[in-house]
Amino acid sequence: MAHHDSDAEHVTPLNVYLKIAGGLFALTFLTIIAHVFKQHYLGLAPYIAFAIAAAKAYLVMAYFMHLKYDTAGNRIIFATGFIGLALLFAICAIDIYTRVFQGSIL
Amino acid sequence: MGHHSSGKNYINEEPGLLSWFTSLDHKRIAILYFVSVMTFFLVGGIMALLLRLELFAPNTTANVGQVLKNGDVYNQVLTYHGAIMVFMVIIPGIPAILGNFFLPLQIGAKDVAFPRLNLASWYVLMLGATLAILTFFNSKIDTGWTFYTPYSIRTGSSVVMMVVAAFIMGMSSILTGLNFIVTVHKLRAPGMSMFRMPLFTWAIYSTAILQVLATPVLGITLLLLVMERTFGVGIFDPKLGGDPVLFQHFFWFYSHPAVYIMILPAMGVVSELITTYSKKTIFGYTAIAYSSIGIAAVSFFVWGHHMFVSGQSEVAGIIFSFLTMLVGVPTAIKMFNWLATLYKGSIQFSAPMLFALGFLFLFAIGGVTGIMLAVTAIDVHFHDTYFVVAHFHYVMVGGTLMAIMGGFFHWFPKMFGKMYNETTAIASWVFIFIGFNVTFFPQFILGAKGMPRRYFDYVLEYEQLNKISTMGSWLITIGFLIGLYTIIRGLTSGAKAPDNPWGAKTLEWQTSSPPIMHNFDHDPVVTAGPYEYK
Amino acid sequence: MSTSRLVNGVEVASHYRDEKHQYASNKEGIWLFMVTEILMFGGLFVGYILFHSLYPEMFAEGASFLDWKLGFINTLVLIFSSLTMALGIYFNQVGQPKKATWALAITILCGAIFMVIKYFEYTHKFHMGIFPGKFLDPAMMAEYGHTVQNSNLGLYFGFYFCMSGLHGLHVLIGMGLITWVMIKNIKGDFNPKYYTPIEGVGIFWHIVDLIWIFLFPLLYLVG
Numbered sequence: 001m002a003h004h005d006s007d008a009e010h011v012t013p014l015n016v017y018l019k020i021a022g023g024l025f026a027l028t029f030l031t032i033i034a035h036v037f038k039q040h041y042l043g044l045a046p047y048i049a050f051a052i053a054a055a056k057a058y059l060v061m062a063y064f065m066h067l068k069y070d071t072a073g074n075r076i077i078f079a080t081g082f083i084g085l086a087l088l089f090a091i092c093a094i095d096i097y098t099r100v101f102q103g104s105i106l
Numbered sequence: 107m108g109h110h111s112s113g114k115n116y117i118n119e120e121p122g123l124l125s126w127f128t129s130l131d132h133k134r135i136a137i138l139y140f141v142s143v144m145t146f147f148l149v150g151g152i153m154a155l156l157l158r159l160e161l162f163a164p165n166t167t168a169n170v171g172q173v174l175k176n177g178d179v180y181n182q183v184l185t186y187h188g189a190i191m192v193f194m195v196i197i198p199g200i201p202a203i204l205g206n207f208f209l210p211l212q213i214g215a216k217d218v219a220f221p222r223l224n225l226a227s228w229y230v231l232m233l234g235a236t237l238a239i240l241t242f243f244n245s246k247i248d249t250g251w252t253f254y255t256p257y258s259i260r261t262g263s264s265v266v267m268m269v270v271a272a273f274i275m276g277m278s279s280i281l282t283g284l285n286f287i288v289t290v291h292k293l294r295a296p297g298m299s300m301f302r303m304p305l306f307t308w309a310i311y312s313t314a315i316l317q318v319l320a321t322p323v324l325g326i327t328l329l330l331l332v333m334e335r336t337f338g339v340g341i342f343d344p345k346l347g348g349d350p351v352l353f354q355h356f357f358w359f360y361s362h363p364a365v366y367i368m369i370l371p372a373m374g375v376v377s378e379l380i381t382t383y384s385k386k387t388i389f390g391y392t393a394i395a396y397s398s399i400g401i402a403a404v405s406f407f408v409w410g411h412h413m414f415v416s417g418q419s420e421v422a423g424i425i426f427s428f429l430t431m432l433v434g435v436p437t438a439i440k441m442f443n444w445l446a447t448l449y450k451g452s453i454q455f456s457a458p459m460l461f462a463l464g465f466l467f468l469f470a471i472g473g474v475t476g477i478m479l480a481v482t483a484i485d486v487h488f489h490d491t492y493f494v495v496a497h498f499h500y501v502m503v504g505g506t507l508m509a510i511m512g513g514f515f516h517w518f519p520k521m522f523g524k525m526y527n528e529t530t531a532i533a534s535w536v537f538i539f540i541g542f543n544v545t546f547f548p549q550f551i552l553g554a555k556g557m558p559r560r561y562f563d564y565v566l567e568y569e570q571l572n573k574i575s576t577m578g579s580w581l582i583t584i585g586f587l588i589g590l591y592t593i594i595r596g597l598t599s600g601a602k603a604p605d606n607p608w609g610a611k612t613l614e615w616q617t618s619s620p621p622i623m624h625n626f627d628h629d630p631v632v633t634a635g636p637y638e639y640k
Numbered sequence: 641m642s643t644s645r646l647v648n649g650v651e652v653a654s655h656y657r658d659e660k661h662q663y664a665s666n667k668e669g670i671w672l673f674m675v676t677e678i679l680m681f682g683g684l685f686v687g688y689i690l691f692h693s694l695y696p697e698m699f700a701e702g703a704s705f706l707d708w709k710l711g712f713i714n715t716l717v718l719i720f721s722s723l724t725m726a727l728g729i730y731f732n733q734v735g736q737p738k739k740a741t742w743a744l745a746i747t748i749l750c751g752a753i754f755m756v757i758k759y760f761e762y763t764h765k766f767h768m769g770i771f772p773g774k775f776l777d778p779a780m781m782a783e784y785g786h787t788v789q790n791s792n793l794g795l796y797f798g799f800y801f802c803m804s805g806l807h808g809l810h811v812l813i814g815m816g817l818i819t820w821v822m823i824k825n826i827k828g829d830f831n832p833k834y835y836t837p838i839e840g841v842g843i844f845w846h847i848v849d850l851i852w853i854f855l856f857p858l859l860y861l862v863g
Contacts, residue, residue, distance in 0.1 A: 020723075057850055064722050084319050085685070217655040219669060292661065321676070325676075333802055338798075339772045340772075346795050
């Protein structure tokens with residue numbers, strides 16, 4: 001009743017929260033199952049673990065943190081953090097890769 | 107217009123000295139920053155004079171060259187000079203003083219978005235500064251302001267305290283930046299679109315983005331350094347398989363953008379000065395606005411040019427060398443636009459304008475030598491010589507400090523409601539400008555001849571140029587003293603300032619001098635761009 | 641400037657037009673702050689990944705000392721606390737502040753459980769001579785039947801203690817913040833139109849959860 005304006009303050013229904021939490025629990029169990037059977041796909045294990053983690057992160061950000069219903073501006077702001085990190089990682093990785101693994105030191 | 111009949115303004119509305127320390131008004135907080143940052147500048151400046159005095163003569167000739175007790179003391183003074191000037195003067199300088207005061211005024215806002223946070227930022231800076239200064243009485247630091255590992259892991263017992271201090275001052279910087287971003291996004295007056303904002307505001311806005319995005323990485327780097335020293339975690343310590351070069355990557359991921367935190371606001375000030383004292387619409391408004399954002403963006407890609415001889419890989423060095431030259435593009439865009447603004451303008455050679463022109467001249471030298479240093483082959487020769495020292499002083503002092511001085515004089519009537527004495531202000535400029543070149547130009551030659559930086563002694567052949575350089579530092583001192591005198595005289599016995607003594611067009615000149623507590627009598631409505639002169 | 645007035649039943653500072661204007665500004669400020677959190681923690685992640693690629697065997701050895709079951713339980717605890725945190729906001733949005741208080745209290749409790757488990761993990765390691773970096777004690781570890789394979793094993797635990805320690809510190813700060821909004825909530829400071837502090841604290845708490853979502857596989861699983 002008290003919510004006449006839908007743009008700023010979106011109220012997520014209770015059952016959506018419960019579903020999301022259920023999904024997060026399920027994904028956590030999936031992580032463990034993948035971990036227990038990791039002998040079968042050794043090289044892929046880390047990628048599977050992080051793919052699941054990324055899925056969980058999406059659920060938390062989109063629904064618990066309400067980013068899905070937030071303004072585009074705030075989504076962009078939050079994204080810049082991850083872009084900055086990607087940059088820090090990429091350039092440091094270029095250095096480490098060419099320096100240590102290819103042995104090129106000035 | 108807009109005269110407040112009651113004679114109340116932000117200075118006299120709340121009585122008592124104590125009210126300044128609890129006031130949430132952005133203009134009062136700016137004055138708090140003004141007083142504290144100028145005090146730090148005095149301390150850092152005295153350190154610089156001591157350094158130059160030590161280098162007046164080589165120690166071998168006679169005792170005359172021996173001002174500081176020994177090399178250790180020299181290294182400590184050098185460290186404090188760098189750390190104070192970087193973290194406590196230039197980084198908070200323009201954004202926290204002029205930005206705080208004029209950003210809300212220029213966009214027609216009543217205050218910054220979070221006034222309480224704004225005051226908190228000042229206290230946080232003071233906390234960090236106090237800690238930093240306390241280390242001076244504990245065991246002095248001799249790492250240089252960069253805290254490079256592994257040396258910083260092993261030397262002096264109060265590195266941890268100093269690093270924590272830098273972390274805290276970083277927090278202050280983040281909070282200020284955050285505040286300004288939200289202010290610009292949310293508090294613009296009706297009609298004040300992003301592309302009607304004055305260029306000073308654009309510059310402070312771009313700076314704020316850097317403050318928020320770059321400083322956290324410095325935060326974690328410094329925290330890891332603290333961990334390294336207290337728990338020996340080994341991440342940056344080669345003894346444990348850690349990588350000291352990674353420290354430099356992390357450090358410069360912040361500290362290179364920090365260089366633009368220092369220079370971008372100065373560019374914003376210069377944009378205001380040049381258009382105001384040419385009485386001409388600024389040339390290429392949009393290009394200047396975008397180039398501020400452009401410089402901010404590019405600054406994240408170039409940090410490795412501080413590390414050409416650090417042992418990073420050749421591939422990384424080459425990539426950084428190319429990327430670094432990109433900085434020249436948006437910077438040159440600004441330079442040419444300023445020059446084009448001057449063209450056929452009604453130029454008025456008042457003190458602020460002279461500082462702005464001084465900026466153009468000195469910053470051009472600083473910028474072009476920067477492009478030289480971006481070339482890896484040249485940098486390998488010049489690295490850690492006085493050439494680099496001269497280069498960054500041309501940018502930071504010749505650029506930023508000139509702009510700070512120009513900005514102070516330009517906005518002095520608005521801030522305090524009094525006029526300053528034009529003659530002494532110009533005298534101040536003459537001494538600072540000439541003294542600066544006398545001090546730092548010889549250092550280019552010294553560096554090219556191979557004199558290494560950070561040493562407290564040198565061989566005989568460098569003596570003449572070092573003498574000239576030291577004498578220049580005295581000229582700069584005289585210049586700043588005259589500047590201080592001008593400000594104090596202006597405050598005590600300056601004539602009453604009109605609302606808009608320079609005939610400027612931006613919003614801060616439409617309110618009374620000094621402004622009233624809530625900035626404007628009536629909420630301004632903006633219908634045109636910021637520099638519609640002719 | 642400290643004057644404020646009531647607009648639509650919400651205290652609004654005088655430099656904002658109305659309560660929505662104030663809300664949008666506060667929200668943006670909160671998000672900007674969260675970006676700094678991500679970047680700060682992210683620096684550690686970047687370092688971890690780089691060193692992991694340099695010394696994969698050493699990291700595998702280090703991870704073998706961690707008990708993934710404890711990490712797993714802590715993951716479940718944090719996810720549950722994230723749910724209750726979200727409900728703390730939800731119940732305020734729908735005008736049931738009493739339920740919101742309960743949700744917040746459970747969130748704090750979950751944080752406490754997380755920290756207790758962390759405490760046992762830490763003390764167990766100290767007991768075995770596992771310390772960060774140069775303080776790692778191979779002799780003591782040998783007494784417990786572990787022969788250290790890689791001489792720089794301390795580096796792994798340098799990362800382990802820094803990352804989980806900084807995360808733990810954030811859990812404690814988060815618990816403090818939640819306590820603060822819970823007290824405000826009990827005092828009746830919030831209503832369906834005004835609950836910005838809970839929302840801000842909630843976003844902070846979800847970030848804590850978010851970081852753990854990645855820390856768990858990074859530290860415990862990907863050896």
